[in-house]
Amino acid sequence: MKIELGAQNCLYPMPTTLVGATVEGKPNFITIAHVGIMDLGSVSLGMAKAHYTNAGIKENGTFSVNLPSADMVKETDYCGLASGKRVDKAQLFHIFYGNLKTAPMVAECPINMECKLIKVVDFPKHDVFIGEIVTTYAEDAVLTDGAVDYGKVRPLLFTMVDQSYWMLGKRFAKAWSIGKDLNGHKST
Ligand SMILES: Cc1cc2nc3c(=O)[nH]c(=O)nc-3n(C[C@H](O)[C@H](O)[C@H](O)COP(=O)(O)O)c2cc1C
Known part of the structure; x- marks a missing residue:
């Protein structure tokens, strides 16, 4: 039996990110x-x-997308x-900059993507920022044979309905x- 939930967005869990930008000349996350x-x-x-x-983001045309690991849940x-x-959130982290110079990144996050703004889509209550990834930085400890290993990244996942954080489960199949x-199943 299906229960109608109205127009509820159920596209969760989503990765929780820390987006960095320079605002009024200072780093903010x-x-x-x-x-x-x-x-x-x-x-x-x-x-x-x-x-x-x-x-x-609008002023500088740059931002960063940083992936915190599960142990960064409080920050x-x-x-x-x-x-x-009201508060200087940048003090929580060690910050570094890359090629774009105005996209502050969080050193404690195992993955950082430095992005150049290419488009802003104007929704009534939201700005949808679309950015091109210019450079990606990874902590060597989360790589396996040179590739990002999400089991090592331990991304922080988020669900809206219960306002909760989750951890990634186990890899179980190859895409x-x-x-x-x-292959060869019966088609009609
Ligand atoms: C887990 C979590 C996820 C969030 N995701 C979003 C989001 O996707 N979009 C959004 O507009 N705000 C989101 N927020 C709210 C902003 O992070 C929050 O209002 C923040 O304090 C705004 O910071 P600023 O005023 O320094 O820009 C989220 C908050 C939490 C705790």
Whole structure:
């Protein structure tokens, strides 16, 4: 039996990210879970217009997307509770900059993507920022044979309905592979 839930967005869990930007000349970080992949080289961020960070992304045309690991849950949650209008969230982290110079990144996060703003989609209450990934940085400890190993990254996952954080489960099948077991299935 199906129960109607109204128009509820159930596209969770999502990775929780820390988005970095320079706002009024200073680094600021905001927790963003409404992230997307536009094509393999670009990302989207759905950010309410009321946030302090938005103006900095528009002004500099740059931002960073940092992936905190599960053990950074307190700092990540704090960046989603407090506004840069009132507190200096950058003091929580060691910060570094890459080629774009105005996209602050969190050294403690195992993965950092430095992005150049390519488009802002204007929704009534949200700015959807679309950015091209210019450079990605990874902590060597989360790589296996030179590739990002998400078991080592331990990304922080978020669900809206219960406002909770989750950890990644176990890898259990190979993509573009396990489905081959159905090759030759009966088609109608
Ligand atoms: C787990 C979590 C996820 C969040 N995801 C989003 C999001 O995707 N979009 C958004 O606009 N705000 C999101 N927020 C809220 C902002 O992070 C929060 O309002 C923040 O304090 C704004 O910071 P700023 O004013 O310094 O820009 C999230 C908060 C939390 C705790």
